[in-house]
Amino acid sequence: MVSLAGKRVTVAGLGRFGGGIAVCRWLCQQQARVLVSDCESAQTLADSVKQLEGLPIEFHLGGHRLEDFTDAELVVASPAIPLNNEFLDASRGRGVPITTEIRLFIERCPATIIGVTGTKGKSTTTAMLGKILCAAGKQAWVGGNIGKSLLGDLDRIQKSDLVALELSSFMLAHLGEMRWSPHVAVVTMVAVDHLKWHGSAEAYVDTKKNLLRFQGPDDFAVLNEEDLACAGLAREAQGKVIFFGTQNRKRFELKLTGQHNQLNAQAAFTAAEIFGVDWAQAHQALSEFTCLPHRLELVHESAGVSYFNDSIATVPDAAVAALQSFPPKKVIQIVGGYDKGLPITGLCAALVERAKAVLCIGATGEKIAQLLEQSPLQSAAPAYRCRDLATAVTIARKIAVPGDIVLLSPGFASYDQFVNFEQRGEEFTRLAKSLQ
Numbered sequence: 485m486v487s488l489a490g491k492r493v494t495v496a497g498l499g500r501f502g503g504g505i506a507v508c509r510w511l512c513q514q515q516a517r518v519l520v521s522d523c524e525s526a527q528t529l530a531d532s533v534k535q536l537e538g539l540p541i542e543f544h545l546g547g548h549r550l551e552d553f554t555d556a557e558l559v560v561a562s563p564a565i566p567l568n569n570e571f572l573d574a575s576r577g578r579g580v581p582i583t584t585e586i587r588l589f590i591e592r593c594p595a596t597i598i599g600v601t602g603t604k605g606k607s608t609t610t611a612m613l614g615k616i617l618c619a620a621g622k623q624a625w626v627g628g629n630i631g632k633s634l635l636g637d638l639d640r641i642q643k644s645d646l647v648a649l650e651l652s653s654f655m656l657a658h659l660g661e662m663r664w665s666p667h668v669a670v671v672t673m674v675a676v677d678h679l680k681w682h683g684s685a686e687a688y689v690d691t692k693k694n695l696l697r698f699q700g701p702d703d704f705a706v707l708n709e710e711d712l713a714c715a716g717l718a719r720e721a722q723g724k725v726i727f728f729g730t731q732n733r734k735r736f737e738l739k740l741t742g743q744h745n746q747l748n749a750q751a752a753f754t755a756a757e758i759f760g761v762d763w764a765q766a767h768q769a770l771s772e773f774t775c776l777p778h779r780l781e782l783v784h785e786s787a788g789v790s791y792f793n794d795s796i797a798t799v800p801d802a803a804v805a806a807l808q809s810f811p812p813k814k815v816i817q818i819v820g821g822y823d824k825g826l827p828i829t830g831l832c833a834a835l836v837e838r839a840k841a842v843l844c845i846g847a848t849g850e851k852i853a854q855l856l857e858q859s860p861l862q863s864a865a866p867a868y869r870c871r872d873l874a875t876a877v878t879i880a881r882k883i884a885v886p887g888d889i890v891l892l893s894p895g896f897a898s899y900d901q902f903v904n905f906e907q908r909g910e911e912f913t914r915l916a917k918s919l920q
Contacts, residue, residue, distance in 0.1 A: 485592060489515040494552045496571065497562025498522045498532050498545075500903075505535050506633030507560055507585040512539045513636075519544065521552045521571075554578045560585065563654035566681055584658045586628060586651070589635050591662075595625070595645040598755055599665070601656060601695050602672030602714070604802045605748045607776055608740075609672050610650040612752035612769075619769035620761040622646050629655060646759065653678055656694040665698040669723075670706040670755050672748065674713035675801040679825055689713065699723040706755050708747065728754040734763060736770045741780050741792075742809030778909035780806055780893075784916035788886025791916035794893035795909030800831035803895030812838045813863075815889045818876045818912075820849035821896030831895050832856055839865035841883055843876040847900040872901065873908065877915040890916070 493516040498504040504520070511518045519542045522529060526545045533543065544552055553559055553575045559582045561572060575582055590597065600610045607630050614626035625641060627634035628649035634641070641647065649666070651659070674692055682688040696705045696717065703723035708714040710729045718725045728750045736749045753766040775781050777793075784791040797803045798821075807815055817839050819831070828848070832855040835842050842865050844853045853867040870876040873892075880890040892912045902908040 487514070488558070491516050491557045492555065493518050493558045493560060494556040495520045495560045496522075496548070496553070497565055498524075498529055499562055499564070500529065500532050503585050503633055504562060505532055506635055507588065508536055508541060509539065510588075510633075510635040511560070512541065516558075518542070519552055519556070521545075521548050523547055550574055554580065556580055558583065560588070561658065563652065563658050564681075567657055584655065585633060585635065586649070586655050587659060587662055589627075589633070589638070590649075590659070590664060592638055593634075593641060593647060594643040595641050595647045596668075597647045597649055597666040598668040598670065599649050599651050599695050600670040600672070600751075600755075601651045601653070601692055602670075602708075603675040603677050603799060604797070604805070605672035605744060605751070606650050606652075607796075608745065608779055609670060609748045609751045610648050611776055612749055612773055613648045613670075613755055615769040615773055616752055616756040616761055616766045617646055617648070617759065620756065620759075620765040622759065622761075624648060651695060653688055653691045654681065657682070657691045660691070660694045663698045665694065665696050665703065667699075668704045668706060668755050668758055669696040669699060670751055671695060671708065671714050671717060672751055673708050673711040673801075674717070675799055676826060677799050677824070693717060693720050696721050696723070704755075704758055706751060706758075708751065710747065726754055726758075736767055738770060739773065740775050741782075742805065744805040744809070745775075745780070778905060780809060781909075783913040784919070786916075786919050787884075789881075789884040789888050789890060791890045791912075792892065793909045793912050793916075794891060795898070795905045795912065797893040797895055798897045798905055800826055800828050800895040803831055803893045804834045806891060806893035807834055807838050810889050810891070813840045814887065815839050815891050816841045816843065816880050816884055818843045818845060818870075818873070818880070818890070818892045819895050820844045820852055821846040821894045821901070821908075822899040823847045823851075824897055826896075828852065828855070828895070832859075836861060836864045840888065841865050841880075842867045843870045843879055844868060845870050845873055845876050845901070846894070846896065848896050873911055874915060877912065877919070881919050 553571045617624035623645040629652040630650040676685045699722045705721040709727035778795040781793045856867040898908040
């Protein structure tokens with residue numbers, strides 16, 4: 485591997501969620517000459533910049549400069565930056581190599597990698613997999629899109645270890661040029677998301693295929709047989725295909741709510757089984773597994789009403805899965821948000837059939853309310869136009885009775901009113917806990 489010592493490296497996109505911060509620290513450890521370029525202002529990125537205090541890093545914030553991309557010897561791009569970004573194109577035009585944090589790790593990782601992707605369920609499945617492997621006595625590491633960069637752990641990772649990496653569609657798009665796929669590729673489910681970034685539904689799905697596209701005959705593709713789009717990826721597999729599902733399988737006793745979490749558990753176990761883990765070992769680990777934040781997380785109970793934060797549900801399919809995790813006509817569901825142009829008829833049909841009431845917020849709230857009001861069914865859930873989350877929680881408190889569930893599972897991204905889904909979930913939790 486070529487040394488980075490003394491190399492002029494531009495980190496494009498510092499961000500606020502850890503990946504850019506971790507790669508900057510690691511590059512400094514490699515004695516690279518690091519320059520950070522980000523379109524966000526110094527004020528917006530103040531917390532991230534503070535975490536790099538004392539390191540020999542030059543910051544160009546508030547906008548990109550062409551020369552930072554053309555005069556560098558390496559550009560490390562945030563995976564959120566599209567492949568056709570004009571500044572990355574300028575780097576390519578000058579012959580400057582472009583990489584990402586996750587690629588730097590993969591190129592140097594001596595251990596066997598298990599890659600996990602999917603429109604939804606990938607974080608929970610990755611975390612479950614790590615728990616199962618550790619409970620079975622394996623030396624396992626968990627990282628990637630789940631929020632933990634493993635670059636700083638490279639010195640401690642051994643060839644005999646196992647690494648579970650959550651890989652987003654953005655990461656996989658950037659990894660395509662590397663022509664790499666993990667030894668074990670796990671795909672939880674395939675819907676449609678990030679249309680603006682990828683350009684089309686077909687391009688989004690094609691990017692997901694990178695997880696197994698470059699596997700060999702001794703590798704494994706672990707696919708969800710209950711999701712047609714996911715099962716269809718078997719046609720692309722170069723290695724051995726193993727399907728997982730909930731039918732005719734011994735179920736795990738979970739603390740987590742929802743059939744989709746049983747699927748996540750089955751996916752994690754199926755991948756772990758390749759490495760000799762048995763059902764009893766997996767069951768022991770999963771019986772103690774608690775939900776990750778913002779994923780059908782019980783955040784408050786008051787006057788017999790339960791409040792669940794499922795802010796991670798940023799596509800309609802995920803909101804439907806959350807709704808189906810509870811008995812019919814018991815759920816007061818908060819839906820709506822940033823409009824990514826995704827189809828919503830399936831979500832609205834599920835809300836009509838199963839929800840007790842629907843609290844509509846955000847940019848798509850009015851469209852959802854109108855579709856619900858067009859239902860001819862007398863039992864259709866009433867729609868409330870709430871606009872914002874605070875109003876929705878206030879109305880939920882007024883109409884909920886003991887035994888009801890107030891569920892934030894929006895089915896849309898948060899960007900119309902919040903920085904990200906985490907901020908939205910935290911605000912819902914705060915509002916719920918403020919109720920007396």
